[in-house]
Amino acid sequence: MAEMTYADAAKLAIAEAMRTDETVWCVGEDLGRGGVFKQYTGLVEEFGPKRISDAPISEAAIMGSAFGAAMVGTRPIVEMRFADFALCATDELVNQIAKARFMFGGQARAPMVIRKPMGMWRSSAAQHSQCLESWYVHIPGLVVVCPATPQDNYSMMRAAIACDDPVVYLEHKNLWALEGEVDTTLVGKFGQAQVRRQGNDVTLVSWSNTANLCVEAAETLAAQGISAEVIDLVSLWPWDKPAVLASVRKTGRLVVAHESVAVGGFGAEVVATVAQNVLLKSRPVRLGAPRGLIAYAPNLEDQMRVTAEMITDATRNLMETESV
């Protein structure tokens, strides 16, 4: 076990993979300077500029050429800088990478990790703050990961690099400096949730930064006599239905919370799946951002946030409503 940040945990996983597999390489803007969030600091010194490759500000070419290089036998880690900018490479990801293996009848493989730092921190406005994970879950061919802790950012990065499918790897910008214990013997498993806190009264389901807010909310609720179980999905496709269903069968109550817009969000998928399989004691609760846009001014920006307090209040209200 070692104490490290969320950013360093993923970096360690990358460095370890690059030491053992010469075909692994990273490509993106400013990687030679450590990346825009310093999540690549020191790697170019060890691996050189061919394998920690700077790129022009050409998202389509970064994504498309990494895909071409993947098809001929390399394992690229693609850095998109901001999840928002990755939209400039949507054709490359959605029409090409996700579909190539199938369209070509199994001839092509795209073993790629596509890193997209996402989410709100402070005053970054509408083009540097989005969480669009549900878009990618909607695209067959892609694996979608949203780690929330240093441990998961290490374990899941190891799994993503080893994966022969394209993995959309959504790190939350707010978590780069988050510190935690990391067991470097662990490799993550896609579709395996983390039970971040055990409880009996209500199940809180989330992922990424909001999963951490759910843990915070569960601690507050515990002080108020409510025992909340927190399930951090970690990966959204595949996702750990058995873990969620087992938990709600135990608690009979469900709260799903995420940072992205509630409408059409992955929370709807979780609620629908639970509703199809389990008769709950009370109506499920879904927390997500309003279908509005993220502003620059803090008072406007905050209206788009799902906070630990909101999760706490919604859960308490749910516990106070009568069972159906």
Place this chain on the structure above:
Amino acid sequence: MVANFDIKKGLERLRMMERIRAFEITAKAAAIDEELVLGAIHLCLGQEAVATGVIEPLRTGDYITSTHRGHGHTLAKGADPAAMMKELLGRAGGCCGGKGGSMHIADFGVGMLGANGVVSANITIAAGAAHGVKLLGGDQVTVCFFGDGATNRGPFLEGLNWAAVFDLPILFVCEDNRYSASTLTSEMTGGDGPAARAKAQGLPTHVADGNDVTALAETAEEILNRIRETGQPEFLHAITYRVDGHTYFDPAPYRPEGEALREAEQNCPIVRLRDALGSAGAEAAVMDSIRTEAAVEMTAALDAARAAPWPLDQSVFDDVQDVGSPAQEAY
């Protein structure tokens, strides 16, 4: 008799062009007369020289990427026409298992990394194949074919710049058939055309008559030899003409009257090569038999495709992804 004309090579080129043409004619008939080809196909009738001449100097291990109009490139790179025809008919044994059809035709076994349904998308992918070769220390070159219409999309700029910045062993070939689907490309394009744009990005550029297979093959060989030596990207603008419509069912009424007929009669790459071969002393009977053999080969390919079964129903969930595969979990 024309001195120095290599009749043997000329006949090989004629054979490849006749095979491509016969494939297209056979596929078109299968689409129209028998409704065996279910989706849209984009024929390269009249453009056979570009695929034939440029691919001739390539080795099997070298890579190409192609466009929605990709049958000629695929055949020239060495794919099996029966597997291709099965793919057009959506049958088992098609080179993509019936999952891709004409617009996603591919044969990785001969270095053909795929046609593409999105104009210009293959340009960054091809640059990436060359990038991968360089990272792996391989000696393959990559050739990227795209149309004139593709020069108006962003990946053209991004992909050429990428190849220039990373010093990649790739030849970009703009196969200019003058039409962007059903619009004249010149009416939709600023500046001085594809070569000028490539030159502005630092690539050595060449302009060629895309219907003169002899000159084209010689030019391509010279360029590709240089790319193998220098590892640097180059650009070839090959001017040709699309005799058919955008798709096989497009009558192309937007073209000036007589243009297609004039091109087919006066600028046909096959006729031009036959004339050159004839002047050099090749026998018409030999050339006729090459045409007949090509037709027989492609008829047999269609017969094989017609007889092939549909893909297995359950194959629809194969080769999507290993992790979270729809074969295990589709909802």
